[in-house]
Amino acid sequence: KSTVANAVENQLFAMNKHTYLLDGDNVRQGLNKGLGFSEEDRVENIRRVGEVANLFCDAGLVVITAFISPFEKDREMVRQVAMSGQFVEVFIDAPLSVCEQRDPKGLYKKARAGQIKDFTGIDSPYEVPVKPELHIINDGVSIEEAATQVVDYLKKHAYV
Numbered sequence: 001k002s003t004v005a006n007a008v009e010n011q012l013f014a015m016n017k018h019t020y021l022l023d024g025d026n027v028r029q030g031l032n033k034g035l036g037f038s039e040e041d042r043v044e045n046i047r048r049v050g051e052v053a054n055l056f057c058d059a060g061l062v063v064i065t066a067f068i069s070p071f072e073k074d075r076e077m078v079r080q081v082a083m084s085g086q087f088v089e090v091f092i093d094a095p096l097s098v099c100e101q102r103d104p105k106g107l108y109k110k111a112r113a114g115q116i117k118d119f120t121g122i123d124s125p126y127e128v129p130v131k132p133e134l135h136i137i138n139d140g141v142s143i144e145e146a147a148t149q150v151v152d153y154l155k156k157h158a159y160v
Helices: 002-014 040-059 072-081 096-103 107-112 141-155
Strands: 020-024 062-066 088-091 132-136
Touching: 002 020, 002 040, 002 062, 002 088, 002 141, 040 062, 088 141, 107 132, 132 141
Parallel strands: 020 062, 088 132
Antiparallel strands: none
């Protein structure tokens, strides 16, 4: 998800769009420092991200967020917080085995070893999105192809 989000941001930048990418790397080290992976912390993580994304959107930026967001109710909460018509849910549908293979930070490995509790897909559930605007099955699709699908959707629906 983060790699696709970065590629989307690069494509939008090439179109002279002002963007900001929020993901675990830049949010969990500051704004959400101290939050873990419990259900309560995940809810708060996504709530804060939604609020910040809305502020950036209000400032005229195209905001890209790359988060697991495991619970449908939280995705719906952010949809409601977002400026009217400014929320596009993109479901990057990757099998758990692919996520574990790509694990650049070793989080899945730590979760499997019991070092991280309540980790999505390992010992905490993931609720598949009910109504994403865009569903990309990311098993064999290149990063650039996935990013192009997102940007094409944004163009087609006049977001950019």
